[in-house]
Amino acid sequence: MGTIRHHNVVITCNDYAEDKILLTHRKATELFGDLVSPIVITETNGYFSFFIATDGSKKNWGESDKGILKRKELCDFIDSFADDDSNPVRYVDVAYGDDDDGYHTAYIGRTNPSIKYKQTLYCNKCKLLLLDKKLKSCPACNSLDLDDRVVEVDGLPRE
Numbered sequence: 538m539g540t541i542r543h544h545n546v547v548i549t550c551n552d553y554a555e556d557k558i559l560l561t562h563r564k565a566t567e568l569f570g571d572l573v574s575p576i577v578i579t580e581t582n583g584y585f586s587f588f589i590a591t592d593g594s595k596k597n598w599g600e601s602d603k604g605i606l607k608r609k610e611l612c613d614f615i616d617s618f619a620d621d622d623s624n625p626v627r628y629v630d631v632a633y634g635d636d637d638d639g640y641h642t643a644y645i646g647r648t649n650p651s652i653k654y655k656q657t658l659y660c661n662k663c664k665l666l667l668l669d670k671k672l673k674s675c676p677a678c679n680s681l682d683l684d685d686r687v688v689e690v691d692g693l694p695r696e
């Protein structure tokens with residue numbers, strides 16, 4: 538008997554981003570077919586939610602490996618909606634079942650990346666931290682020698 542670990546992905550979206558939840562639901566249906574629930578809407582504040590049920594496969598089987606790739610594709614798709622500060626579409630891939638010794642376990646497979654950290658640029662010439670990661674050159678010294686740098690949001694001056 539293989540180890541059974543159920544992965545269920547739960548997705549919730551703010552009411553102002555209906556277009557994004559519809560795109561996400563379409564993408565999920567392309568990937569997971571009948572495992573995708575309909576979208577339900579909360580009475581309070583109009584949150585949209587749906588979930589993707591476990592595919593029932595056992596860990597390390599071919600189907601399970603395919604599931605990993607499909608969940609990755611969906612989560613990457615949702616992450617692409619994020620701007621610098623947040624993402625209106627939130628998700629959690631929650632896994633539960635048995636560990637290799639047969640004990641019941643539960644853990645989070647993946648969720649939205651932390652917004653505590655922010656991608657920035659660093660000017661190697663004048664040592665400035667540039668908050669606009671889309672800059673092609675340093676606005677202070679025009680240097681093109683910029684490196685990616687990830688900083689804690691709380692460590693930055695507010696814009």
Ligand SMILES: [Zn+2]
Nearest residue numbers: 660663675678
């Ligand atoms: Zn510079």
